[in-house]
Amino acid sequence: MNRSCSHPALAQPPSFSPREFRDALGMFATGVTIVTARNAAGKLVGLTASSFNSVSLEPPLVLWSLAHGASTMPVFANGSHYAIHVLAADQKALAQRFATRGIDRWAGLEHRPGIHGAPLLAGAAATFECFNRSRHQEGDHIIFVGEVERCAHRQGVPPLLYHGGKFYTEHPL
Template sequence: MSLDPREFRNALGQFPTGVCVISANPEGYKPFGMTVNSFASVSLDPALVLWSLRNDSECLDAFNKAKAFTVNVLASDQVALSNLYSQKSNHDLATDHYRIGKSGAPVLRGCVTSFECEMWARYDGGDHIIVVGKVIEMESKLGAKPLAFHAGKYRELR
């Protein structure tokens, strides 16, 4: 069976996802972040999460050098932040957008949840690298509304 790439992408877009900014601060780089919606839990014991990064991402070298990263789950009022860090060549974090967490990685302010992670593993995933992190610190705001993405548009849960 041959899949049309556009049809496949559109079909995947029917799965609602959360929106995250993955942030890191590896040696030799300014604190940076990039918007993703490829986040999932892996394991409770140990606490592992994953996300994926394109093999041709301009952030690939920096993430390869990162020993820690933060998964910042965006709130429904953070569309502008999502758009800002999804832009090509615009990944340096504005200083008022974050604090440095216990892991040494940047933690964005105002998020629904943040997971500070130590790098656990990287796996080949076709045209992506699957990045797995061990959660070492987390912060959640109970009752906050997450930013959702479905069929190519931001959505709000009701």
């Protein structure tokens, strides 16, 4: 017997507040990343992001997202390359620095240019140098899909984690 399911054409309105949604999302522990690039004039930009995930092994794809209103949106939306840094457990101060508005995030910071000029930060647990393959508008964010052209990682370096509004480091069970 073949039964068809009827699906609603639209999602139901949320039964929760934005704060409740944010608090529920905070229960998902994530790694912490910094995404960096250069604008057309060569100025360095970067931000802390926890919305990072793998997409595909073949081709090698990763994703991350950025709010529409972010001051760095034009650089990432129009640029061809960026670098994603998975932070090491000892880089909490760096995560906070790149999450702070109104400061020079690059002052005195050690970095070097990647294969397409995106700055690479010293000390990260892993780095992914990406071609800006596609962008997808969803809600109040743009989802960036990067095609990884080069990656590296440091063996045995514990990552920086974020859960419930606090930073953690890993502790094997």
